Amino acid sequence: xxxxxxxxxxxxxxxxxxxxxxxxQVEQGCIYGLLGPNGAGKSTLIRIINRILAADExxxxxxxxxxxxxxxxxxxxxPEERGLYKKMKVGDHIVYLGRLxxxxxxxxxxxxxxxxxRFDLKEWENKKVENLSKGMQQKVQFIGTxxxxxxxxxxxxxxxxxxxxxxxQLKVEILALRDQGSTxxxxxxxxxxxxxxxxxxxxxxxxxxxxxxxVDEVKQQHKKNIIAVETPDSIEPNDALFTLLPSDxxxxxxxxxxxxxxxxxDAIAWLNEHYVLTGFTEVLPSMNEIFxxxxxxxxxxxxxx
Amino acid sequence: MNKLRLIIAREYMSIVGRKSFxxxxxxxxxxxxxxxxxxxxxxxxxxxxxDTQQIAVIxxxxxxxxxxxxxxxxxFVALRGDTVTDAREFYDKSNGSIDAIVIIPIDVDSTxxxxxxxxxxxxxxxxxxxxxxxxxxxxxxxLTAMGIPDIQQMIEKAHVDVDVRAIKWSEAGDExxxxxxxxxxLGLMLSLITYxxxxxxxxxxxxxxxxxxxxxxxxxxxSSCRPFQLMLGKIIGVGLVGLTQMAIWIILLAIVGxxxxxxxxxxxxxxxxxxxxxxxQDMSAMQAIMQQVMSINYVPIVLxxxxxxxxxxxxxxxxxxxxxxxxxxxxxxxxxxxxVILIMIIAFYAGMACMENPSGPMAVWCSIIPFTSPVVMxxxxxxxxxxxxxxxxxxxxxxxxxxITWLAARIYRRGILHYGKKASFADLFKWIK
Numbered sequence: 001x002x003x004x005x006x007x008x009x010x011x012x013x014x015x016x017x018x019x020x021x022x023x024x025q026v027e028q029g030c031i032y033g034l035l036g037p038n039g040a041g042k043s044t045l046i047r048i049i050n051r052i053l054a055a056d057e058x059x060x061x062x063x064x065x066x067x068x069x070x071x072x073x074x075x076x077x078x079p080e081e082r083g084l085y086k087k088m089k090v091g092d093h094i095v096y097l098g099r100l101x102x103x104x105x106x107x108x109x110x111x112x113x114x115x116x117x118r119f120d121l122k123e124w125e126n127k128k129v130e131n132l133s134k135g136m137q138q139k140v141q142f143i144g145t146x147x148x149x150x151x152x153x154x155x156x157x158x159x160x161x162x163x164x165x166x167x168x169q170l171k172v173e174i175l176a177l178r179d180q181g182s183t184x185x186x187x188x189x190x191x192x193x194x195x196x197x198x199x200x201x202x203x204x205x206x207x208x209x210x211x212x213x214x215v216d217e218v219k220q221q222h223k224k225n226i227i228a229v230e231t232p233d234s235i236e237p238n239d240a241l242f243t244l245l246p247s248d249x250x251x252x253x254x255x256x257x258x259x260x261x262x263x264x265x266d267a268i269a270w271l272n273e274h275y276v277l278t279g280f281t282e283v284l285p286s287m288n289e290i291f292x293x294x295x296x297x298x299x300x301x302x303x304x305x
Numbered sequence: 306m307n308k309l310r311l312i313i314a315r316e317y318m319s320i321v322g323r324k325s326f327x328x329x330x331x332x333x334x335x336x337x338x339x340x341x342x343x344x345x346x347x348x349x350x351x352x353x354x355x356d357t358q359q360i361a362v363i364x365x366x367x368x369x370x371x372x373x374x375x376x377x378x379x380x381f382v383a384l385r386g387d388t389v390t391d392a393r394e395f396y397d398k399s400n401g402s403i404d405a406i407v408i409i410p411i412d413v414d415s416t417x418x419x420x421x422x423x424x425x426x427x428x429x430x431x432x433x434x435x436x437x438x439x440x441x442x443x444x445x446x447x448l449t450a451m452g453i454p455d456i457q458q459m460i461e462k463a464h465v466d467v468d469v470r471a472i473k474w475s476e477a478g479d480e481x482x483x484x485x486x487x488x489x490x491l492g493l494m495l496s497l498i499t500y501x502x503x504x505x506x507x508x509x510x511x512x513x514x515x516x517x518x519x520x521x522x523x524x525x526x527x528s529s530c531r532p533f534q535l536m537l538g539k540i541i542g543v544g545l546v547g548l549t550q551m552a553i554w555i556i557l558l559a560i561v562g563x564x565x566x567x568x569x570x571x572x573x574x575x576x577x578x579x580x581x582x583x584x585x586q587d588m589s590a591m592q593a594i595m596q597q598v599m600s601i602n603y604v605p606i607v608l609x610x611x612x613x614x615x616x617x618x619x620x621x622x623x624x625x626x627x628x629x630x631x632x633x634x635x636x637x638x639x640x641x642x643x644x645v646i647l648i649m650i651i652a653f654y655a656g657m658a659c660m661e662n663p664s665g666p667m668a669v670w671c672s673i674i675p676f677t678s679p680v681v682m683x684x685x686x687x688x689x690x691x692x693x694x695x696x697x698x699x700x701x702x703x704x705x706x707x708x709i710t711w712l713a714a715r716i717y718r719r720g721i722l723h724y725g726k727k728a729s730f731a732d733l734f735k736w737i738k
Contacts, residue, residue: 079521081524
């Protein structure tokens with residue numbers, strides 16, 4: 001059974017439907033990407049899981065049990081729009097967030113010290129938040145999210161606004177948390193980070209799930225039967241087997257698109273007979289391409305209305 | 306419950322620890338002292354700074370100039386009526402050593418007119434000094450002229466100040482002095498306290514809500530507690546801040562009162578100085594007021610004050626919290642606060658008007674309607690209010706306060722996550738649903 005099971009969740013606002021029967025299953029210990037364009041309903045779904053909003057229909061179960069308000073102590077949530085109390089001291093702030101999640105004062109203080117140490121923020125403990133740089137504030141926000149070591153972590157656009165160095169550190173921490181057994185739900189537009197860290201994804205568009213599955217599966221489903229061939233020769237098209245695509249200007253390889261029904265090995269066998277092949281790879285679409293393609297094909301009929 | 310306590314503690318510390326709070330708490334009484342002291346100080350400087358004015362008095366009657374006594378401000382120099390034929394000429398010749406010339410004409414007894422001439426400004430203070438001194442003297446002279454022996458004493462004996470005492474019949478039939486002035490003073494004070502407190506700390510709650518929203522911390526917080534807990538924690542936390550601030554003010558007032566009282570000798574221990582004798586009359590009046598103040602039955606008043614204070618604060622502060630959640634920036638808040646503040650001002654003026662007639666229909670209605678009752682009932686209370694009106698009013702107040710808190714919580718829940726487009730009243734109604 002999935003750790004977090006979202007079953008046919010519906011949320012309506014006056015005038016529009018934010019979620020029209022969304023289901024998804026998040027396995028324990030995986031990093032799950034929740035993708036979708038702006039307004040697709042990601043934030044609403046995340047707020048429902050966090051019990052900030054209530055679903056109109058459907059159910060959310062955690063570890064097999066219907067979620068209740070008490071379960072929010074098991075969640076760490078980093079919203080997309082996040083902030084801090086500017087006038088509070090860094091240490092007090094983190095401890096406050098930890099205690100709101102049900103930690104004892106002693107536990108929260110110990111955990112706060114551990115994390116500040118890990119992020120090299122030790123000497124900032126008694127400084128006011130407003131004195132921190134933006135990057136440091138983001139680290140404090142992250143610590144506030146994970147201080148109580150929740151089994152379920154929800155990050156909404158965690159990398160937005162991070163410089164590459166800090167983003168890398170954040171990624172390392174997220175992977176470490178996963179390795180320690182946390183389940184991580186990840187909402188983002190940043191497709192390269194999805195490919196780097198996510199195992200499973202759900203793509204939402206117009207309040208509905210339009211794509212679902214593991215990153216590998218999804219890529220296989222969306223592959224265009226394109227092969228990048230490395231050869232010193234100049235390949236002539238062979239309409240029965242493949243057509244030539246414009247070559248990649250960076251890699252200087254030759255790209256061919258297989259004709260309908262042609263197997264990769266048949267095309268390679270033919271090419272091997274006629275040309276000198278130094279290598280070949282099947283080109284899988286990037287998540288970015290899949291995202292754009294799926295969303296565009298969804299939106300196209302609507303534009304014609 | 307534990308979370309609520311955490312939220313209250315954070316809210317409280319965040320305000321009390323702020324420099325502006327310390328500044329406000331200590332600065333407010335200072336400001337009041339300054340407002341009170343500046344006019345006195347200015348008048349003092351005015352007195353000290355100016356030289357004594359030289360006033361020449363030409364007394365054509367030759368009888369009344371002696372009534373004008375010189376002091377720090379004015380030095381009266383009597384000139385014999387026949388030495389100066391032309392006052393103007395004399396004034397010019399003095400080359401500014403004389404500031405004004407008073408002429409008491411020979412027929413002053415019949416006309417009652419005295420003239421004063423100067424090229425400079427003739428101050429109202431000088432005019433009133435002359436008027437009071439000459440009126441008394443000439444009046445006394447007239448009485449003496451009537452030739453009735455001991456007339457002064459007779460007049461003093463006949464003099465009476467009628468003291469109208471309001472006696473209230475209680476239902477049991479016994480009499481009780483109803484001490485109107487003291488009751489009015491107390492009612493006004495309690496009403497003002499409620500009014501100020503609700504306005505000041507209501508606005509503080511609103512700012513705190515808006516701050517959390519603009520800071521974008523609010524979504525993190527409500528992922529750890531219910532929005533209602535956060536709102537309630539704020540209301541209680543800010544309320545405690547208000548009580549702290551009031552307690553500090555009361556303590557400061559007590560200290561200043563004791564110190565000032567000691568300095569001015571109100572302890573009454575030392576022998577009466579000539580000045581103090583003049584105050585004896587005032588002292589007995591003070592004692593009468595004190596007696597009135599003592600005669601008020603405080604227990605029900607204080608008890609009701611606490612109830613109305615809590616009810617009124619809850620009502621308005623949740624209103625402010627709910628409305629604050631609907632805006633992104635403090636500058637946008639006025640469209641929502643204006644109606645609330647308008648209601649409060651109406652309540653205040655209704656309270657003032659009710660002092661004239663604390664049992665009239667307007668007073669009764671305004672003390673029952675929940676939005677005005679915390680302010681108006683405080684005015685009525687010392688005059689005695691029928692128990693059914695009190696119960697009805699309190700019931701309505703707390704019922705409405707809880708209903709408003711519930712509505713505000715619904716608005717708050719949606720409002721804190723609403724960014725971008727400015728919310729309208731129509732949006733608020735949609736959020737309640």
